[in-house]
Amino acid sequence: MKKITLLIATILAIIILNDNRVYAETSSKPPTLHSESAFLMEANTGEILYEKNGTEPMYPASVTKIATAIFAIETGNLEDIVTISSEASAKNVEGTTVFLDEGEQVTLEKLVQGLLINSGNDAGVAIAEHLSGSMEQFSEDINAYLENVIGTEQTNFKNPHGLFDDKHVTTAEDLAKITLHAMQNDKFMDIFGKKELEWDGKTWDTTIRNHHKLVKEEIPYIGITGGKNGFVSKSGFTLVTTAERDDLHLVAVTLKTSLDSEAYEDTISLLDYGFENFTVSSIEEGTEFTVEGQEYVAPETLSFLHSVEEQPKEIIEEDGLVKIVDGNETITAFQLEKYSDGGELEARNTAVESHETSIFDNIFVYFLIAFILGIFILVNVAIRKRNKRRYARNNRYFL
Incomplete structure (x- = not known):
């Protein structure tokens, strides 16, 4: 029973620590307001x-x-x-x-x-x-x-x-x-x-x-x-x-x-x-990038928000996706256009998609936690019932 409890506690801790919700760190706390x-x-x-x-x-x-x-x-x-x-x-x-x-x-x-x-x-x-x-x-x-x-x-x-x-x-x-x-x-x-x-x-x-x-x-x-x-x-x-x-x-x-x-x-x-x-940084419209021999261009000014304490980096992937990264965390991402094909790709800000994915991931995490807790409760109930039956069997001559 102790081993089972320890195993489940370990799994829960891993899940919680890997919950990827990120809140921007700032140099001051959010204000306390009178407004409702x-x-x-x-x-x-x-x-x-x-x-x-x-x-x-x-x-x-x-x-x-x-x-x-x-x-x-x-x-x-x-x-x-x-x-x-x-x-x-x-x-x-x-x-x-x-x-x-x-x-x-x-x-x-x-x-x-x-x-x-x-x-x-x-x-x-x-x-x-x-x-x-x-x-x-x-x-x-x-x-x-x-x-x-x-x-x-x-x-x-x-x-x-x-x-x-x-x-x-x-x-x-x-x-x-x-x-x-x-x-x-x-x-x-x-x-x-x-x-x-x-x-x-x-x-x-x-x-x-x-x-x-x-x-x-x-x-x-x-x-x-x-x-x-x-x-x-x-x-x-x-x-x-x-x-x-x-x-x-x-x-x-x-x-x-x-x-x-x-x-x-x-x-x-x-x-x-x-x-x-907070501050806003931008990749200006027309900025050119080359990845693996393929040229890309920013189809419009691509702006992204970050904490004044952050120094985000740009990572360009092979498909022309620009990821704005702070440490190990992706702040937002933008799709560049291929320079050579007349702009067949449309620029799209994937920040919303990332946010929606994050929300989905969190819901999945919470469901998984609830599922594991449910199993834990069922196992615990089953063990208690088994112990009661053993006790009753071992002590039936003394009743």
């Missing part, structure tokens, strides 16, 4: 640097407008003239507005500017009506767009502005995905990063100013490229922020704090953590 949910992503690579309850459904408040803005930019015509309805006029919309007046004519682009910069809820209603005809249809249209185009998994938006609805929910991870997608659009980023804009409206001539304190530099921070804030009582304070330094582009999402100052404190902590501990 948070997410930090690197935009070039899509790598997740930090998350806290990242997949928990949350009320987003006005950071909803990031989704409305990119939806309008990508599916609408920004030069369209929108006539403001009674429902979209400022007098009939709650919260912050850009004082749109019934019958006023405004370009779709101006409405997106008023939506993102001044957080105009009336602009959101006008955009929804123009794109979809009604708020109800807009909800269906934007949710389909977010799921099918961007790949959100737990987002359900009931309106374009984020005013409270108990069914209007998303997650920090989905918001990071939405923002990452929007960042690829120059028009969006131009508006998303504006500190202020002259507004010449029918009833309101003013300078509208971004409400995000890092964007308007009320709180100084080097590298901020854009942001949107939000608040309703049931969502608490919410923030989405983008920043870049050198080749590192970060998306930080914080959801639900009780104080405005805590949301900014958390955001700065996330950005500091990202900039201080």
Whole structure:
């Protein structure tokens, strides 16, 4: 019995020690946050640097407008003239507005500017009506767009502005995905990063100013490229922020704090953590390699994230696969194109495949552990029963 126990314990130890999950070593610990949910992503690579309850459904408040803005930019015509309805006029919309007046004519682009910069809820209603005809249809249209185009998994938006609805929910991870997608659009980023804009409206001539304190530099921070804030009582304070330094582009999402100052404190902590501990290296487009007489070329700039403490190496295999290796660990891999065949091979980042394989391997490991434990329990039960029978047989004359 002791030999069996020792054998099983040895097998379990070997399996656990060979579990190949790897976590990036950094020079500082991940931050401790006030926010109930948070997410930090690197935009070039899509790598997740930090998350806290990242997949928990949350009320987003006005950071909803990031989704409305990119939806309008990508599916609408920004030069369209929108006539403001009674429902979209400022007098009939709650919260912050850009004082749109019934019958006023405004370009779709101006409405997106008023939506993102001044957080105009009336602009959101006008955009929804123009794109979809009604708020109800807009909800269906934007949710389909977010799921099918961007790949959100737990987002359900009931309106374009984020005013409270108990069914209007998303997650920090989905918001990071939405923002990452929007960042690829120059028009969006131009508006998303504006500190202020002259507004010449029918009833309101003013300078509208971004409400995000890092964007308007009320709180100084080097590298901020854009942001949107939000608040309703049931969502608490919410923030989405983008920043870049050198080749590192970060998306930080914080959801639900009780104080405005805590949301900014958390955001700065996330950005500091990202900039201080990670960096992006690249193989430039057109870089040539020769392996065993075969020439290969990088078809595009191939970027990969790693800890600032790592010095990863490039290993080129015979089939043109570039492995980025830190010690014995492969960080990511890219497929080069054969230089001589006109690029028949398509470049593909195999990091996702490696991650999926890693997940599968881990599931297999856990199944194997459970299987071995099951055998151990069955053997133990059988031995106990056998010993009881022997005891009963040896002592039957004394009963």
